[in-house]
Amino acid sequence: MRKLITILLVIIGQVSFGQVYQIMPQYGYSAPRFNTDSTLQLPTFNGVPTLKSNKTNKGAIAIDSTNGRFYFYNPKTSAWSQVTGGGGSTDTTSLSNRINLKLNISDTSNMLSTYLRKTDTATLSNRINLKLNIADTSTMLTSYLRKVDTTNKFVSNVTKLNDSTFTIFKGSTQTNITLTPSTTVASATRLVTNVYNNSGFTITKGSVIYINGAHSSNLPTIALAKANTEETSAYTYGLVETDITNNSAGVVIQNGTITNLNLPTSTYTDGQTLYLSPTVAGGYTLTKPLAPYHYVAIGTVTRAHPTFGTIQISIRNGFQLDELSDVQIATVPIDSTILQFSRVDSLWHDVNPTTAMGNRFVKRTDSAAMLLPYLKKIDTASLSSRIDLKLSKVDTSTLSTRIDTKLAITDTSVFQRKNLASYTFIANNTTATANGTAQTFKDSGLKVYNGTITFTPVAPSGATNNTYRWSQIGKLVTVRINLLYATASGSTLTTLVASLPSDCPAPEIPTGHSGASTTICPAFGYLFTSVTASPTTAAATIGFLRSNSGNNGYEVVLIRSAGSVAAALITLTYFAQ
Amino acid sequence: MKHIRQRNSSTIPGETYAMVLTYNWDKPLEEHPSILEHPEMFEIVDCEIPDYCVYVNYESYDN
Numbered sequence: 001m002r003k004l005i006t007i008l009l010v011i012i013g014q015v016s017f018g019q020v021y022q023i024m025p026q027y028g029y030s031a032p033r034f035n036t037d038s039t040l041q042l043p044t045f046n047g048v049p050t051l052k053s054n055k056t057n058k059g060a061i062a063i064d065s066t067n068g069r070f071y072f073y074n075p076k077t078s079a080w081s082q083v084t085g086g087g088g089s090t091d092t093t094s095l096s097n098r099i100n101l102k103l104n105i106s107d108t109s110n111m112l113s114t115y116l117r118k119t120d121t122a123t124l125s126n127r128i129n130l131k132l133n134i135a136d137t138s139t140m141l142t143s144y145l146r147k148v149d150t151t152n153k154f155v156s157n158v159t160k161l162n163d164s165t166f167t168i169f170k171g172s173t174q175t176n177i178t179l180t181p182s183t184t185v186a187s188a189t190r191l192v193t194n195v196y197n198n199s200g201f202t203i204t205k206g207s208v209i210y211i212n213g214a215h216s217s218n219l220p221t222i223a224l225a226k227a228n229t230e231e232t233s234a235y236t237y238g239l240v241e242t243d244i245t246n247n248s249a250g251v252v253i254q255n256g257t258i259t260n261l262n263l264p265t266s267t268y269t270d271g272q273t274l275y276l277s278p279t280v281a282g283g284y285t286l287t288k289p290l291a292p293y294h295y296v297a298i299g300t301v302t303r304a305h306p307t308f309g310t311i312q313i314s315i316r317n318g319f320q321l322d323e324l325s326d327v328q329i330a331t332v333p334i335d336s337t338i339l340q341f342s343r344v345d346s347l348w349h350d351v352n353p354t355t356a357m358g359n360r361f362v363k364r365t366d367s368a369a370m371l372l373p374y375l376k377k378i379d380t381a382s383l384s385s386r387i388d389l390k391l392s393k394v395d396t397s398t399l400s401t402r403i404d405t406k407l408a409i410t411d412t413s414v415f416q417r418k419n420l421a422s423y424t425f426i427a428n429n430t431t432a433t434a435n436g437t438a439q440t441f442k443d444s445g446l447k448v449y450n451g452t453i454t455f456t457p458v459a460p461s462g463a464t465n466n467t468y469r470w471s472q473i474g475k476l477v478t479v480r481i482n483l484l485y486a487t488a489s490g491s492t493l494t495t496l497v498a499s500l501p502s503d504c505p506a507p508e509i510p511t512g513h514s515g516a517s518t519t520i521c522p523a524f525g526y527l528f529t530s531v532t533a534s535p536t537t538a539a540a541t542i543g544f545l546r547s548n549s550g551n552n553g554y555e556v557v558l559i560r561s562a563g564s565v566a567a568a569l570i571t572l573t574y575f576a577q
Numbered sequence: 578m579k580h581i582r583q584r585n586s587s588t589i590p591g592e593t594y595a596m597v598l599t600y601n602w603d604k605p606l607e608e609h610p611s612i613l614e615h616p617e618m619f620e621i622v623d624c625e626i627p628d629y630c631v632y633v634n635y636e637s638y639d640n
Contacts, residue, residue, distance in 0.1 A: 459595035
């Protein structure tokens with residue numbers, strides 16, 4: 001029974017506390033898993049919650065206990081959404097990205113139109129102009145200025161004074177501000193100057209110019225340089241970088257490179273120096289101008305090319321004599337003046353020649369008495385007379401002609417005349433000092449004698465060795481004839497007649513000696529038996545030179561007492577014709 | 578050519594050929610004094626006279 005009672009109590013307990021599931025007819029009747037005590041306990045999920053029932057027209061909240069998130073259910077959208085905010089550590093999206101989610105730089109105006117006031121149709125600039133217009137005057141802006149601002153405190157204008165200076169205008173005051181580079185320029189390839197062209201015409205690129213004044217813009221004015229006058233050449237400044245039209249500013253290169261010029265290779269060569277032209281205004285030339293033109297070197301051709309021609313500009317103005325610091329002369333010196341240095345002021349001066357010579361040098365106007373100290377005491381002839389002794393002023397032949405008579409232009413040596421005529425020497429055969437004239441000088445050398453020989457009454461015989469030689473110095477002729485025979489003649493030989501060699505100079509015939517077989521002059525000779533033995537008295541002969549029997553030649557005759565002869569030695573001296 | 582020569586004459590060039598001058602002699606050569614007086618020294622020959630000959634002007638003892 002006890003057991004039965006226990007079972008009944010259990011069954012009763014289960015039935016008493018059991019609940020039957022039924023649809024909740026309205027809010028607040030049923031709250032499974034919902035509890036409230038000291039806290040509000042909500043249903044938990046793992047991840048995004050889901051509705052248990054199919055009722056979707058009511059809102060709900062739930063907790064994702066796994067991820068620590070709080071969700072709410074929107075019945076209008078039928079979707080669960082995470083409740084965010086509060087700066088939780090899970091908010092890692094960058095501000096810019098989150099802004100882009102709302103408003104992106106790529107948004108078009110159409111996209112943004114929903115965020116604008118429908119009545120706001122003006123542009124941003126227009127709307128700014130409503131506040132501050134570029135046309136507003138200072139007066140209009142006065143109300144916006146701080147009350148402490150006073151006159152000349154605000155910049156009203158800024159102008160460029162030059163390449164490094166600005167002029168700042170504050171009301172009625174102006175201040176020049178020069179910009180100083182923080183670092184020193186170590187090098188530069190060009191030196192240029194801003195200039196103003198008011199010449200009345202365009203000055204073209206590459207023209208050589210000089211500065212001739214200034215313009216109201218504070219720029220120097222320029223004009224074409226030309227080397228024909230001091231005014232247009234002395235201040236040559238540079239070359240125009242690009243065309244400068246009239247009444248316009250431009251750039252002139254004083255030093256450095258100018259490119260893209262017409263310097264054809266047919267005219268120019270790399271390395272050539274250019275000079276300011278004396279004939280073409282603004283032009284340059286390869287020919288160095290000489291006086292009266294003015295020397296101005298422009299620069300050097302560094303590339304000769306018809307379109308890419310390049311000049312390395314380096315203006316070098318020449319000086320006039322009166323521009324030198326140690327020369328003090330008149331602007332226009334008088335004619336025939338010379339330069340003379342003075343140690344008084346260490347300057348060169350223009351002086352006339354007479355003043356320059358002073359008493360230090362002999363002058364044309366000096367009298368003979370003044371010249372006496374310079375003359376040798378024994379000199380009595382005037383200088384001109386003594387000069388005339390050497391070269392007279394009355395000489396009419398040209399100096400060169402007269403020199404040629406002494407020393408021909410064809411002479412190859414001053415001290416030795418190499419071109420003497422053949423068989424001549426130079427001698428003076430006059431009664432006075434005179435120039436030498438050509439005289440005959442000839443030596444025949446040793447030759448074989450082949451002349452006609454006649455012995456009387458008998459001849460030597462055997463092998464012969466007959467030679468001769470002659471020399472002529474001036475008119476004097478000396479002849480030697482040697483006739484040698486192997487075998488002496490018989491003892492009766494008395495006479496030898498030998499013809500004068502045909503190449504001997506013709507003898508001069510003394511007056512009264514005309515006709516055949518006429519004796520002209522003596523001859524000396526021996527007729528003897530052997531040249532190895534001394535001649536005896538008997539060998540001596542009577543000898544002479546005579547015209548032959550036909551009177552068409554000359555012969556030498558030796559006569560001795562009868563004897564034996566194997567050798568004949570003849571020496572003959574005569575004057576040539 | 579017939580002429581009178583010294584007997585020791587040589588026809589070898591470089592040696593002596595001595596011919597007696599007879600251009601003024603209008604008789605036979607055999608009658609020339611050189612032949613008559615010194616036949617041992619001279620002789621009559623009929624041959625060419627070399628250009629290197631020397632001449633002998635024979636003078637008779639009778640002159």
